Amino acid sequence: MDAALIQSIIQGLLMGGLYAAVGLGMSMIFGIVRITNLAHGDFLILACYISLIFMGVINNPIVTLVFVVPIMFFIGFSMQRSLLNRVIGRGDEPPLLITFGLSIIVQNLLLYFFTADAQRLHSNLLLESISLGERVRIPVLWLISCIVGVAIILVLGLYMKNTYMGRAIRATSDDTEAAQLVGVNIKSAYGIAMGIAMMTAAVSGVFIGMVFTFYPSTGPSYLIIAFAVVVIGGIGSIYGTLAAGLIFGLAQVVGGYIVGPQYQQLIGYVILLIMLVLRPQGLFQR
């Protein structure tokens, strides 16, 4: 097998770990609160810009997470409590349209304050790589992103299984009324679930911002990645999300290697559409 293909496979898998983290928050909200957060990608980019602000003080994007993650939790929690909880139970359309509105609001606020210039969260790690054989290299930053992505998924899996709030959230997702009967405050559970989803968006967002350039209108392309991960992985399945991220990342990069890198985005759309048509319940549905 030639080195360029091996390189593509490695990069696809590494990117897939990060993709899984991008889709994780969306999958959670889809499964638990049962709404599609069309602003997921934009909040991810918002996290990049919040990190960019702190970069003025701390010159290391990974350290800015100490601030970015709690801020994003607060944003998610208050968004759920003040806006989305008000329309729960009114059908699918109102929450979908509210998050669509939020997506436009966030994008254009970012455009207003930060202009349309491409940005990147500069990190010394970007140029480092580990050599494997002659022409195959593992970029260190991609490796770290992938490890962090997988770590978030494992931590969230443990949290959902072993803590009171995690169990309450899962109970709410399984049977809202029964959860209420045993004393779960479901509005609060939804708020915390959205907060956690935004924390995962914050972490994956900052790594995305270190690996790729971003500008205010890049949000929707990450929404599409997140949605693809949700659709391939099946709704609400945390480990399915991980597998889906790896599959999607691999398919996109290797597909781009075969057809030509300029079609990478189109390949992503086509994979997603094929999944939607043939198996919308996902590959790993419980």
Added chain:
Amino acid sequence: MKLLDLFRIQNTANSKIRLAAIVAAVVVLMTLPSWGGGYAVFIVTLMGIYITLGMMWNLLAGYSGLVSLGLQMYIGVGAFALAALSNYYGVPLVIGLLLGGVVSMVIAVGLSYLLLRMRGMYFAIATWMFAEAMVLLLVNFEYFGRGQGLFVLAARSLSETEKYYFSIVMLLVVLLVVVLLLRSRLGLGLFAIRDNDVASQTSGVPLFKSKLIVMMVTGFITGVCGGVYYIAFVWIQPYSAFSITTWTVAAVFIVVIGGIGTITGPIVGGVIYVFLSQYLSTLTWMGSLNMVILGVIAVAVIIVAPKGIVGTLQHRFGFEIISARRWMKGYVTDRLPDHI
């Protein structure tokens, strides 16, 4: 006699006033260029286009339960088909518009077989994906001018008045078509599907067929609408013709503000949208904040007044200017049912 039922106006005490108001509005619109200023003509041209767009999104989301995020695909397809036919083959603009609509409709039929298997959010995202995939494909062709797009060359010599009539005739025809469609047997079925699809299917409403017809109608009309817009603005830039933020955002705003699932809602919403966006674009210091304002208004309306302006007024005062429902002869009421 059945046909007459379709046209009957709600038979209340003031139905004659209502009829007179509708006729007066049509007369005013048809004669506007002879007495109105250039700016008024331009504004109403825009309104005709945006109200048509709003009515199409409303027909999908408000009457058929199909929340689409991909109407921009038909706009782009209709516009590019028009430009290609008119530039390369000298097809007259009116024929080009209709053929552009037909191309959109054919695509809508093809996609319906895939899209109508999906529900809710899957449908929403898939419509958007198809639109995005379409523009990524289209910009590869020299025939469609790659990333630069095409000019509708024949439209450069049109006067503002001619562009106005393209828009306003389209609007009036579409309004009539939508009212008749909703009052027909198909429309009755759509109400049933929207309210409870399983129950309506067991009562014999053809679910797939009804939705397919709605997809065809919206495909055709939105394609024509795209053509009319680019006759007015001449240059079709592919990324903006297929842009969700140019088209779907406008359509959602118009319908949400005006009132989802009402006939007059998109008219009120479209008028507000055009005035508001024109006013905001004069405040150059605001830059992209004008979109933020539109977004905040829409989100606030969904939470506070989910029926929109027209829906809320209808609910409170119990009147409808143009009703989607059929009225039987001799049936007199001033009350509307709570759930329209």
